[in-house]
Amino acid sequence: MTHPALDWKLSPHTGWTREHWAALADRMLAALGPHRSPAGARYDLPGPASVSGPASDGLEGFARSFLLAGFRVAGERGADPAGLMERYAEGLAAGTDPAHPECWPRPDQLGQAKVEAASIALVLQLTKPWLWDRLADGVRERVLAWLGTVVGQPYPPINWVWFRIVVESFLREAGGTWSAEDIEEDLAVHAALRREGGWLSDGAEERAYDHYTGWALHLYPLLWTELFDVTGTLCPPALRERWAADLARYLDDAVRLVGADGSPLMQGRSLVYRFAAAGPLWVAAYAGVDGAGVGGLDPGLVRRTASGMVRHFTERGAPNAAGLLTLGWHEAWPAMRQAYSGPGSPYWAAKGMLGLALPADHPVWTAVERPLPVEEGRPGTAVAAAPGWLISARSADGIATVLNHGTDHARPGAECADSPLYARLGYSTATVPPLTGATVADPVDNAVVVVDDRGRATHRSGFTTLYAHELPGGVLAAASRGPVRWVDASADTSPDHGSGRNGEVTPGPVVTVASLVRGGVEVRLARVDAPAAGPEWRSVRFGGWPVTAADRPHTGPGARAATADRLHSRLVALRGLDEAGVALEQGTSPLGAWTAIPWLATRAAEPLPLGEVLAAAVVLDRDPDGPDPAVAVTVRPGGDGGDGGDSVAVTWPDGLVSEVRLPSA
Numbered sequence: 001m002t003h004p005a006l007d008w009k010l011s012p013h014t015g016w017t018r019e020h021w022a023a024l025a026d027r028m029l030a031a032l033g034p035h036r037s038p039a040g041a042r043y044d045l046p047g048p049a050s051v052s053g054p055a056s057d058g059l060e061g062f063a064r065s066f067l068l069a070g071f072r073v074a075g076e077r078g079a080d081p082a083g084l085m086e087r088y089a090e091g092l093a094a095g096t097d098p099a100h101p102e103c104w105p106r107p108d109q110l111g112q113a114k115v116e117a118a119s120i121a122l123v124l125q126l127t128k129p130w131l132w133d134r135l136a137d138g139v140r141e142r143v144l145a146w147l148g149t150v151v152g153q154p155y156p157p158i159n160w161v162w163f164r165i166v167v168e169s170f171l172r173e174a175g176g177t178w179s180a181e182d183i184e185e186d187l188a189v190h191a192a193l194r195r196e197g198g199w200l201s202d203g204a205e206e207r208a209y210d211h212y213t214g215w216a217l218h219l220y221p222l223l224w225t226e227l228f229d230v231t232g233t234l235c236p237p238a239l240r241e242r243w244a245a246d247l248a249r250y251l252d253d254a255v256r257l258v259g260a261d262g263s264p265l266m267q268g269r270s271l272v273y274r275f276a277a278a279g280p281l282w283v284a285a286y287a288g289v290d291g292a293g294v295g296g297l298d299p300g301l302v303r304r305t306a307s308g309m310v311r312h313f314t315e316r317g318a319p320n321a322a323g324l325l326t327l328g329w330h331e332a333w334p335a336m337r338q339a340y341s342g343p344g345s346p347y348w349a350a351k352g353m354l355g356l357a358l359p360a361d362h363p364v365w366t367a368v369e370r371p372l373p374v375e376e377g378r379p380g381t382a383v384a385a386a387p388g389w390l391i392s393a394r395s396a397d398g399i400a401t402v403l404n405h406g407t408d409h410a411r412p413g414a415e416c417a418d419s420p421l422y423a424r425l426g427y428s429t430a431t432v433p434p435l436t437g438a439t440v441a442d443p444v445d446n447a448v449v450v451v452d453d454r455g456r457a458t459h460r461s462g463f464t465t466l467y468a469h470e471l472p473g474g475v476l477a478a479a480s481r482g483p484v485r486w487v488d489a490s491a492d493t494s495p496d497h498g499s500g501r502n503g504e505v506t507p508g509p510v511v512t513v514a515s516l517v518r519g520g521v522e523v524r525l526a527r528v529d530a531p532a533a534g535p536e537w538r539s540v541r542f543g544g545w546p547v548t549a550a551d552r553p554h555t556g557p558g559a560r561a562a563t564a565d566r567l568h569s570r571l572v573a574l575r576g577l578d579e580a581g582v583a584l585e586q587g588t589s590p591l592g593a594w595t596a597i598p599w600l601a602t603r604a605a606e607p608l609p610l611g612e613v614l615a616a617a618v619v620l621d622r623d624p625d626g627p628d629p630a631v632a633v634t635v636r637p638g639g640d641g642g643d644g645g646d647s648v649a650v651t652w653p654d655g656l657v658s659e660v661r662l663p664s665a
């Protein structure tokens with residue numbers, strides 16, 4: 001396939017134009033041909049099956065690739081030289097025919113069909129003049145009957161409620177059976193998921209902050225008002241304005257969570273959807289007024305961010321040489337999937353290509369690209385209060401990082417093991433926690449743990465967020481606290497939906513952790529407070545950033561640093577941490593064969609330093625020869641807080657002093 005020439009004048013950061021997006025979509029859709037079932041109702045792609053089984057996986061391949069086909073045709077105002085609509089019309093006719101050997105499982109029979117029904121309904125509405133209006137009456141009746149089985153069905157109170165809203169809204173438009181009560185109930189669930197700063201939690205009780213905030217909970221509402229409710233009979237104007245304001249505030253954080261190389265933050269479940277993370281950006285453009293994005297988001301920034309994401313993956317093996325998206329991050333890495341993920345699941349990445357539904361003369365395609373926050377030559381910092389994140393996008397190395405004191409995909413007080421993709425203290429656009437291997441059961445990377453005499457590490461899910469705010473001088477600070485525990489989850493063989501595993505719990509002490517970040521340097525503080533009794537504890541350990549490469553990483557100096565693939569992770573002991581090492585693992589990361597994690601710990605031969613403040617500087621950068629951060633930590637026990645805790649002063653290299661408290665447990 002011929003690739004369009006890069007346009008560095010229109011797109012000075014990526015070179016990509018709408019032509020590149022269209023060529024990618026055409027390549028991806030063409031590559032599906034050999035995997036299309038004879039009647040076109042299924043796309044049976046290579047890879048391990050999901051827990052829902054092959055029939056569901058084939059439907060998923062149809063529905064999710066249908067999204068991409070629909071965007072492609074809608075943006076061309078119905079022009080369809082490849083015959084995409086005819087191809088998918090054949091699949092609709094077969095899949096909704098109960099007597100056909102390729103008939104689909106119905107939404108009232110299989111939960112996953114509820115998800116895929118929404119993609120089908122969305123594209124039927126988006127492409128109505130070119131597909132729905134041209135279907136035979138009998139096919140339309142069967143489609144309405146198949147979709148109509150969602151009415152009155154139970155839906156989990158998470159992002160799934162939008163699947164029912166979209167389907168029933170299409171049924172309403174097309175003359176099918178629908179329920180105003182269902183839609184009202186689902187909108188109430190969405191309202192209960194709203195949080196501060198435009199964020200949404202994918203669950204009313206769990207602290208589930210991840211990419212679902214964008215590619216599901218922000219993508220559907222405004223798209224729904226544009227496609228299904230233009231008269232405002234289902235959604236009052238004030239509610240639409242609230243959603244638009246939420247999206248604008250969220251995107252102000254989201255654009256800071258993209259690295260200069262285009263990588264989205266590697267955090268949360270379903271990362272096999274890859275550039276679906278660009279979906280909410282396109283919605284802002286789609287629902288904007290007079291070419292401006294929702295909240296005034298510049299169309300050049302929308303395209304730069306989205307093009308950067310997609311180009312990041314296309315240059316690293318996704319799609320693969322055959323033009324297929326596989327289960328993995330860059331190239332195939334099946335261990336990255338959750339139990340619900342099947343071979344067709346990665347095609348939800350099509351959400352990140354929604355921009356193709358906008359015509360070539362839309363400002364989002366004609367505006368000159370603008371730089372990301374990480375490229376603007378100044379620290380792109382922010383506090384995202386709802387997820388408890390300190391965001392730092394650094395132009396010096398192009399890496400965006402998050403220090404996490406509010407997200408664990410669990411409820412406060414939970415006693416499960418930590419989910420590697422939610423409960424770590426840090427995430428970035430250049431690193432990912434080990435997803436298999438020993439450090440999943442016994443966390444090392446970006447963790448503060450108590451190690452027992454058997455070498456087991458504690459888990460912290462269920463903690464309490466104490467604060468997350470900005471201090472004078474551009475310093476960001478956050479803290480969290482909770483009783484930690486040892487969890488033997490080896491017997492938990494339940495399906496993986498992204499949460500931490502459950503098992504036999506041994507209670508541990510209360511651990512308070514705080515982070516201060518400035519100029520890409522984190523000062524990490526911790527204090528361990530003992531309960532009345534406990535097991536034999538050996539040490540307290542701080543873990544640094546995991547760096548990954550194809551070959552064994554270089555470690556040093558003093559066994560407290562590691563360098564891999566131009567990334568450098570190091571720890572500098574500031575208070576109470578005298579032992580050092582580097583944990584090495586193989587085959588535990590989709591980014592490379594080897595993963596190295598530097599760590600610091602208290603001396604195992606000495607009594608555990610209960611009630612003492614421990615401190616280290618934690619650094620991730622691209623400069624293995626850079627000097628250690630010249631920061632100092634001073635502790636005043638008790639201080640002026642009146643809570644029995646400690647006041648801690650951090651002195652930065654330029655003399656700025658930042659003070660935080662570690663309240664008493």
